[in-house]
Amino acid sequence: AQTVTQSQPEMSVQEAETVTLSCTYDTSESDYYLFWYKQPPSRQMILVIRQEAYKQQNATENRFSVNFQKAAKSFSLKISDSQLGDAAMYFCAYRLTNFGNEKLTFGTGTRLTIIP
Amino acid sequence: NAGVTQTPKFQVLKTGQSMTLQCAQDMNHEYMSWYRQDPGMGLRLIHYSVGAGITDQGEVPNGYNVSRSTTEDFPLRLLSAAPSQTSVYFCASRAMSVGANVLTFGAGSRLTVL
Numbered sequence: 086a087q088t089v090t091q092s093q094p095e096m097s098v099q100e101a102e103t104v105t106l107s108c109t110y111d112t113s114e115s116d117y118y119l120f121w122y123k124q125p126p127s128r129q130m131i132l133v134i135r136q137e138a139y140k141q142q143n144a145t146e147n148r149f150s151v152n153f154q155k156a157a158k159s160f161s162l163k164i165s166d167s168q169l170g171d172a173a174m175y176f177c178a179y180r181l182t183n184f185g186n187e188k189l190t191f192g193t194g195t196r197l198t199i200i201p
Numbered sequence: 202n203a204g205v206t207q208t209p210k211f212q213v214l215k216t217g218q219s220m221t222l223q224c225a226q227d228m229n230h231e232y233m234s235w236y237r238q239d240p241g242m243g244l245r246l247i248h249y250s251v252g253a254g255i256t257d258q259g260e261v262p263n264g265y266n267v268s269r270s271t272t273e274d275f276p277l278r279l280l281s282a283a284p285s286q287t288s289v290y291f292c293a294s295r296a297m298s299v300g301a302n303v304l305t306f307g308a309g310s311r312l313t314v315l
Binding site for chain 2: 089094118120127128129130132135176180182187188189191192193194
């Protein structure tokens with residue numbers, strides 16, 4: 086079974102600084118998707134960034150980027166120029182690409198605090 | 202465009218009571234799913250559906266029933282609520298075309314079972 090591990094229950098960063106959230110996963114498959122979701126206090130789950138495993142290039146969305154290391158099964162999220170609105174729970178998630186394997190497996194989350 | 206709509210947002214039940222959490226989406230998504238979120242455990246899949254008339258179990262299906270009579274609706278039923286079902290529940294949907302790999306989530310429903 087696939088598992089997703091987020092080893093940092095809590096992180097904090099000074100406003101305008103850079104922070105990296107860690108995620109590792111366990112799978113024997115070669116084709117899959119990886120995601121980072123953000124959950125602010127409103128409870129809404131918001132997609133931050135996604136990565137297809139077959140792509141070697143790391144995904145980037147504005148201030149958010151990932152470091153995808155397929156061999157190491159690592160998928161970390163880097164937030165640059167942290168802003169107060171970035172404060173939230175962040176979840177790493179994994180899903181296979183093939184039809185019929187619809188389960189999205191989540192990690193346990195990292196709570197990110199932004200220090201003004 | 203409403204996206205995924207969940208009702209109710211909050212509910213308190215007594216042990217043994219039944220209730221239905223409603224989920225509706227207006228994006229014509231084939232795939233719909235229910236997750237529960239508990240502290241320290243992330244989100245866990247309860248049930249999912251890949252189309253009208255088709256449902257399947259996820260990671261934690263016990264105590265929950267689902268049905269999918271239309272593309273738009275995917276209700277989650279608790280037949281006899283237990284305190285262990287106290288949680289926040291999320292409905293999510295996505296299209297199943299190639300490359301459409303992102304789930305759209307509802308706002309969540311907080312359920313407390315006393």
